[in-house]
Amino acid sequence: MFSLQPERAEDAPAIDTLMDHAFGANRLERTVYKLRLGAPAEGLSFVARQDGAFVGSIRFWQVEMDLGVPGVLLGPLAVEPHLRGKGIGKALVGHGLAAAAKIGHGICLVSGDPDYYGPFGFVAADPLGLKLPGPVTPGHFQIKELSPGWLALARGEVRRPFARSMVAA
Ligand SMILES: CC(C)(COP(=O)(O)OP(=O)(O)OC[C@H]1O[C@@H](n2cnc3c(N)ncnc32)[C@H](O)[C@@H]1OP(=O)(O)O)[C@@H](O)C(=O)NCCC(=O)NCCS
Numbered sequence: 001m002f003s004l005q006p007e008r009a010e011d012a013p014a015i016d017t018l019m020d021h022a023f024g025a026n027r028l029e030r031t032v033y034k035l036r037l038g039a040p041a042e043g044l045s046f047v048a049r050q051d052g053a054f055v056g057s058i059r060f061w062q063v064e065m066d067l068g069v070p071g072v073l074l075g076p077l078a079v080e081p082h083l084r085g086k087g088i089g090k091a092l093v094g095h096g097l098a099a100a101a102k103i104g105h106g107i108c109l110v111s112g113d114p115d116y117y118g119p120f121g122f123v124a125a126d127p128l129g130l131k132l133p134g135p136v137t138p139g140h141f142q143i144k145e146l147s148p149g150w151l152a153l154a155r156g157e158v159r160r161p162f163a164r165s166m167v168a169a
Contacts, residue, residue, distance in 0.1 A: 002050040004095050045059045061075075063159065074097075111140045125142050
């Protein structure tokens, strides 16, 4: 049986290796990585372990939209190939979303397969006038409201909160 725990600093190499394997070594060129610079969102990086060994990871990143509306971007998410299809991915996503809602985040965004994320309550983000800062696979950009009322506020291009501070400065 696996368990979910907060990510520790020493998990980083195993996470990088898993993500390189899952998404390819050129994964850092994908649009979402423009939003995954610096440290992940506080308190929202989790790993799955089985018999003490690292078997999966999920991270989230603080972002903002027009008018400074905040949100978190889910990803990357991956499970070790030999343990896929056993509910670990679903558990990581459910745990991460619950933790994000508990912290007080109102919106979660993701770029991923709608067949996978739809059951968690994600819906297409493009019809709401939201954009990522570059191309993604059509239909993959999705949003989930974590707290009532936030979806109506989500508009515009998603960016790192830091970028706005730089402009303001
Ligand atoms: C996607 C991934 C994280 C899922 O983890 P997992 O532990 O294998 O998933 P689970 O066992 O929790 O499966 C949950 C459900 O999603 C389904 N599912 C798994 N991968 C899927 C995919 N790529 N697309 C659609 N559905 C998928 C499963 O069939 C299962 O459905 P069920 O509950 O109706 O049986 C894992 O396959 C993985 O690491 N893939 C490579 C990296 C990746 O694609 N990450 C997601 C980026 S969007």
